Amino acid sequence: xxxxxxxxxxxxxxxxxxxxxxxxxxxxxxxxxxxxxxxxxxxxxxxxxxxxxxxxxxxxxxxxxxxxxxxxxxxxxxxxxxxxxxxxxxxxxxxxxxxxxxxxxxxxxxxxxxxxxxxxxxxxxxxxxxxxxxxxxxxxxxxxxxxxxxxxxxxxxxxxxxxxxxxxxxxxxxxxxxxxxxxxxxxxxxxxxxxxxxxxxxxxxxxxxxxxxxxxxxxxxxxxxxxxxxxxxxxxxxxxxxxxxxxxxxxxxxxxxxxxxxxxxxxxx
Ligand code: ATP
Numbered sequence: 001x002x003x004x005x006x007x008x009x010x011x012x013x014x015x016x017x018x019x020x021x022x023x024x025x026x027x028x029x030x031x032x033x034x035x036x037x038x039x040x041x042x043x044x045x046x047x048x049x050x051x052x053x054x055x056x057x058x059x060x061x062x063x064x065x066x067x068x069x070x071x072x073x074x075x076x077x078x079x080x081x082x083x084x085x086x087x088x089x090x091x092x093x094x095x096x097x098x099x100x101x102x103x104x105x106x107x108x109x110x111x112x113x114x115x116x117x118x119x120x121x122x123x124x125x126x127x128x129x130x131x132x133x134x135x136x137x138x139x140x141x142x143x144x145x146x147x148x149x150x151x152x153x154x155x156x157x158x159x160x161x162x163x164x165x166x167x168x169x170x171x172x173x174x175x176x177x178x179x180x181x182x183x184x185x186x187x188x189x190x191x192x193x194x195x196x197x198x199x200x201x202x203x204x205x206x207x208x209x210x211x212x213x214x215x216x217x218x219x220x221x222x223x224x225x226x227x228x229x230x231x232x233x234x235x236x237x238x239x240x241x242x243x244x245x246x247x248x249x250x251x252x253x254x255x256x257x258x259x260x261x262x263x264x265x266x267x268x269x
Contacts, residue, residue: 014069020196020223021063021189026180030067033178034074037155051177053145053156055119057163058182061224063193064159065117067182071157072113080106080114084121084158087137095137103144103154110153119158123170138167145175184222191215193223197230202244210247214254221257229253 016022016030036043036050043050054071056064065081072079080102087095106112116122123138145156158176160166170176185193194211218226230245232253237245 013073014066015073016070018196019063019066019070020192020194021185022067022182023189029178029180030071034071037075049177051155052174053158053176055163055166055171055176055179056157056159056182057179058161059184059222060161061222062182062184063223064182065115066223067180068113068115068157068159071155072115075111075113075155077111077113077153077155078106078109080112082114082116084116084118084123084160087122088134089137092133093136095133096140099137099140099144103147106154107152111155112153113155113157115157115159117159118161120160120162120165123158123167124165125167126169138170142169142175184220187215187219190218190221190226193226194218194230197227201230201234204244204246207245207247207250210250214250217254225257225260229257232256 016027022030033051033054036048040050056067058064068081069079082102087098089095089098102114106114122141124134126135126138163179171179191212194215198211218229221229229250230253233245233249236249236252237243240249242249
């Protein structure tokens with residue numbers, strides 16, 4: 001039976017510069033947190049405990065995974081990633097043993113970031129989630145979070161779209177020390193994300209001045225949707241044998257993306 005749910009990935013080549021729309025306040029808080037993790041002894045002398053766990057919460061596609069990768073990169077840490085649902089097992093003790101083995105492997109390769117996406121599948125309120133096995137798995141996660149020291153080189157990052165579902169015991173300081181809300185980007189944020197995804201691509205000269213306009217007309221778009229918009233435009237340009245992205249390609253991609261999100265929200269009705 002397979003016990004490991006995550007493998008160490010090569011250090012993500014994603015830096016904080018690759019994450020757009022975080023806002024000045026959040027960027028500042030993240031930088032401060034990173035400093036305490038990079039210099040734990042100094043932080044502890046000044047009475048600050050480096051965090052053991054961080055929660056990133058917000059709508060899908062807003063860059064939570066990207067941000068976790070950037071944090072690992074800034075810390076020069078190995079990156080272990082798994083989905084919360086990978087711990088759900090009906091067989092006795094398997095979920096808990098997967099949690100144990102993940103932390104054990106990461107500790108051997110510290111400094112390390114353990115990133116659990118969709119953590120609500122693993123750390124839902126005890127009353128709400130699926131029975132005794134799920135409860136044991138969550139208890140093991142709490143044990144592992146409690147077992148580490150704040151300067152043992154392991155940073156736990158969890159992400160969710162549903163913070164409201166999480167167990168209070170999991171969210172306690174000492175386990176999760178900071179919760180960062182990663183919202184849908186505002187116009188300025190979308191402009192930053194557009195700049196990130198436009199970088200390195202060739203555009204017809206009439207397109208570049210329109211990128212500000214694009215930020216205005218994409219209200220409600222997530223970073224992932226903006227990324228997909230540029231990908232769709234690039235694909236169309238390649239298909240048409242062009243060596244640059246034209247306005248028509250972006251217009252086409254915008255229609256496709258809007259259509260995609262409308263049919264998604266209609267399905268939700
Ligand atoms: P989910 O909640 O669905 O897991 P997420 O919040 O973790 O989503 P990511 O997986 O980080 O979102 O985003 C997917 C892709 O969308 C990224 O790899 C990146 O290309 C793009 N993207 C999303 N948000 C941003 C952002 N803030 N800045 C730049 N690119 C972004």
